[in-house]
Amino acid sequence: MSPVKVFGSAPFTNVVRVLLCLEEVGADYEIVDVDFGDREHKGPDHLARNPFGQVPAFQDGDLMLFESRAICRYILRKHRATDEANLLREGDPSESAVVDAWLDVEALRYEPSVHAVFVQRRVVPALGGEPDERVIAESIARLRETLAVYEARLEATRGYLAGGEVSLADLSHFPYTRYFMEMPYAVPVFGAYPRVTAWWERLLTRPSVRKVAAMMSGGEG
Amino acid sequence: MSPVKVFGSAPFTNVVRVLLCLEEVGADYEIVDVDFGDREHKGPDHLARNPFGQVPAFQDGDLMLFESRAICRYILRKHRATDEANLLREGDPSESAVVDAWLDVEALRYEPSVHAVFVQRRVVPALGGEPDERVIAESIARLRETLAVYEARLEATRGYLAGGEVSLADLSHFPYTRYFMEMPYAVPVFGAYPRVTAWWERLLTRPSVRKVAAMMSGGEG
Incomplete structure (x- = not known):
């Protein structure tokens, strides 16, 4: 079976999200x-893959996909027979709903x-422009509000955002x-936020994260 | 079995999304x-339901959820035995991935x-403030770009964003x-965009949409 294809390279954040999932499932x-x-x-070739002209696009045989989180869901479902691929918790309706909720927090609130700060x-x-310090300050203030909620959440779960074990909701923050950082x-x-910091440092120890981080830096891929 | 609870009322857009799914599955x-x-x-009572202090929150027995699209996924999965609840297409990995992609387009690009225009x-x-016409013009320009992609997509599918049949990706736009409008x-x-207009008018004929639209106007609920 020919391997799946990811269109787009590692420095792009939305490509990184997909690569992490591919590495997680091996x-x-x-x-x-x-x-x-x-x-x-x-x-035209790339617009046929992604009608918005962005990366990533993803191909698995006849299926062409875009939107990084949708691609991640597809990859994790395809490989869900393995323990490593249980990052959506889809065997349990309540647990998978909690993963969905925190993944939406990442996509709609955190990112x-x-x-905005990155831009x-x-x-x-x-x-050649000047950063807008007002935009930066407002974005940092919103980020602090989000991280305060994360801190309380991570205290309650003693692990990760959607519970005691890592999920796509955590990895999607990487x-x-x-x-x-x-x-x-x-x-x-x-x-x-010490629990947020510990959570981030735990994510950094994952083999998938270490490998993709090296690719972002041009060390591989 | 006691009914599920939705915390928050119909004028709120994110509450409306959840009500639509509940009506779709009956x-x-x-x-x-x-x-x-x-x-x-x-x-404190509501923050225990939704740590960001927003609506909706959703309760089904011991499960408390927030984030409207995550709640919609949960509702549609719970009721997926019925034909009406096939709005995620989770029986087919490729079809469900396409629904996921267009749902993310709605959440991350369309909305x-x-x-921004609504605000x-x-x-x-x-x-008591003055609308920022520059923000409105930029947002309308981005919306037009998105709708141009929708127009081509709806021509290709001859129906809805994720294929020939309606899905959560369409309803989430309502x-x-x-x-x-x-x-x-x-x-x-x-x-x-005539195909987009026809798609919108088709959505408006759905019983779930008609009922929830009346609730938004204060006609019910």
Whole structure:
């Protein structure tokens, strides 16, 4: 059986999310680079894979998918026979619903705050602009509110966001948090929440995370 | 068996999404109002239901959930034995992945554009402020880009976003679109996309949508 294909490369946060899941389940996969410099992402071949002209796209035989969290769900369901692939908890309706809830918190609440800081600190200067400090301050304030809820949640579960064991909801935080941790806000913001910090450090010890982190840095892939 | 409880009332878009799913599957449910005027949403009872102090929260026996799309998934899975509850397509891994992808498009791309217009046109004036026309123009431009992709997609599927039959991905668009359609932008924006307009009109004929629309207007519930 030919391996699945991921279109898009490791530095992109939404590609990273997919790679993490593939590594978690031990799937064979092939990375197909999409040349943004050449505007390949807006060309007809890639728009047929992802109609919004973004990465990742994902191919498994006749199935072509986009939206990173949807791709992650598909990968984890396909491999759910293994213990490692129980990251959606779909055997138990209540547990899987709790994973869904915290995955939506990541997508709809956590990521927008961190993304806004990333854009102001990394993207705007790269384009020759000045970061908007008001946007940064508001985003950091929203992030702190979210992390305060995480801190209480992690105290209650004594482990991870959706319960005592790791789930997709936790792993989905990795891509943007990795970049956030390289910025000067990381220590003051995360340092105020010891259980969140311990949770992040636990995620960093996972083999999937270590491998994909190296790919983000250009060490592999 | 006592009915499930929805905390939060029908005018709130994220509550509407949950009510639509309950109506689609024909479940018994009880609506428990949360008094925002009295700041009940930030009180300890409600924070125990939803740690972010928002609506909806959802209770089914011992299970307490938040995040509207996670609640919808739970409801649809619980009732998936009925034909009407096949709105996630979870019997087929490829089809369910396509539903997941278009549900994420709604949550991460469509709703932020419409939400931004809603905030500027409805919330800001209600608080005594002036709408930011630049934010409105940028959001409308992003919405048009999204609808252009929807138009091509609906031409290809000849029905709904995730295929020939309705899914949660379509229904999840209802709450904010209902409010958007009351605004002056609705006709010029949606009118440019005839298949999108036909899709919206088809959604409006569903009994679940008609019933919940009446609840949003204060006609019931």
